[in-house]
Amino acid sequence: MAAIDALTGDILQCIFRIVTADAHKCLRYWKRALPVLAICRRWRELTIHLVYSTVIIGDGPVIESSYMPVDVCTSSDIGTRNQNTNMDLLLSTGYIKHSRELVITQTPTEYPIQLLVFIKHALDNFCEWTGIRVLRLSFCTTIYNYELHSENGREDNARAAQIAQDIAEVLCNVDTLAIRTMLDNEMLIKFAETLGRCYFGQLKDVWWMTPACIGSDCTSTRLTTCLLRHANNEQSMPLVCPQQLKSMRLVPYTNTFSWQCFRFDKQSNNIVFESLKNLSLESRHYGIRVPDGTPILLENELNISFPSLRHLSLICVNITPDIIQLFAASPLTTVVFEGLLENALHLQVLNLNRLSMLKVSTWFGCTISDEKFCTESNTLFQSVECAVVVFSVDIDDMAINATDVYWPCLTHLELCSEYIEDLALDLVPRVLNLVYLRVRAFKAGKDETEQSAQEYFECLRQKYSQPSQSNITNVVLSFATGRPKSFDDLATDLFVHYLPKLRNIKLDNVV
Secondary structure (H helix, E strand, C coil), rough: CCCCCCCCCHCCCCHHHHHHCCCCCHHHHHHHHHHHHHCCCHHHHHHHHHHEEEECCCCCCCCCCCCCCCCCCCCCCCCCCCCCCCCCHHHHCCCCCCCECCCCCCCCCHHHHHHHHHHHHHHHCCCCCCCCCCEEEEEEECCCCCCCCCCCCCHHHHHHHHHHHHHHHHHCCCCCCEECCCCCCCHHHHHHHHHHHHHHHHCEEEEEEEECCCCCCECCCCEEEEEECCCCCCCCEEECCHHCCCCEEEEECCCCCCHHHHHCCCCCCCCCCCCCCCEEEEEEEEEEEEECEECCCCCCCCEEECCCCCEEEEEEEEEHHHHHHHHCCCCEEEEEEEECHHHHHHHHHHHHHHEEEEEECCCCCCCHHHHHHHHHHHHCCCCCCCEEEEEEECCCCCCHHHHHHHCCCEEECCCCCCCCHHHHHHHHHHHCCCCCCEEEEECCCCCCHHHHHHHHHHHHHHHHHCCCCCCCEEEEEEECCCCCCCCHHHHHHHHHHHHCCCCCCEEECCC
């Protein structure tokens, strides 16, 4: 085996990019990447631009696309805790001139106007921000937000808007903006709205995760990547030129979605997403996915096409065959659907056999009858000939008989239930193309004792005493954290014995 010193600089940089991939998210992740710089001079030269290219102010929640914040630090306040920034280090070393990204992650204090003032003062300490191209801001706390106050509501809103304008003037070359304000606070929303309006025309990439509305009077001809959450209808959504977009994720939230925001040429009824490769349409209500969410409608006067679309995700949106027909002529390779099983049947208008992967998830507790579930799933999975066909289903409160299931094309199966079920083992010999199985259970039995686990698996060993003819090679078992100590070994022995071609088995905790 060659020593690591024998690796070329290009290979080492690929490794270091993986090691430092999260360094830009928040200060804690950035600090975890620092030891790499201290190994030797060569490693420092190869990684210093990866680590020191990001200026971080504050140590609040990580900026992610999900609603639930992680690693929340409620005592983070840059006004009194100056150690919650790497600016001093970058200033002292001179590397701040080479920084390309500014990350501000803060948990607001009781009076959020103070937070914005502190941020403005921090930026005023250094005048050479022209190199910053990426600006990420996150003002979030836990899902149980404490009450925020404003001593002078109207004046504070105006002051927040002015601070946003000042920041946009100082960071004048930003072309990527990510802003996340989970808090429904009027002043923070005004700040986000003003900042978005100042930047929108010059942006190439935008992640908009805030109740603030950019406004339909804003226009962009440069956007290539966008995530727009909440800004969903014709009145609040900015006008975006569809021709330049390469990746788009829309989360309309509660109102009916409209395609009018992409009607850049008002004289034409044609909306052509010429370069769009990835499209995700999602519906969430207060961060929780619902089975039949925001309606995605097709305005009769519009002709919408996606001539380059490769990857399509439909997450909890209310779709109709007319909407699916929009993508019938697209060169799709991957389709991901999450929602009601009856809506998944609409996917059949696509030529599913040309796909490389089809994934269908129903994770909501099925309200349809057991017979209807089997009929609809059999209809969907009996003729699809994709390389990878994934079915994720919540079987809780359902009495499915494995003999009623016919999924000959299925390659990956994920089953979720409140209790551990043996349905997975019953299905194994009936789905011969299955190569991957995941079982998720939120409870480890009725009383979750060592004795009950021994008795439960003894029954299963007797029932499945002979190895199956299954082709499954990979199994993931996700069980409740309160399971008995012997549970993992008993489950592993059972699956290893019953699946003769099994190569990998992994056990983890339900999240």
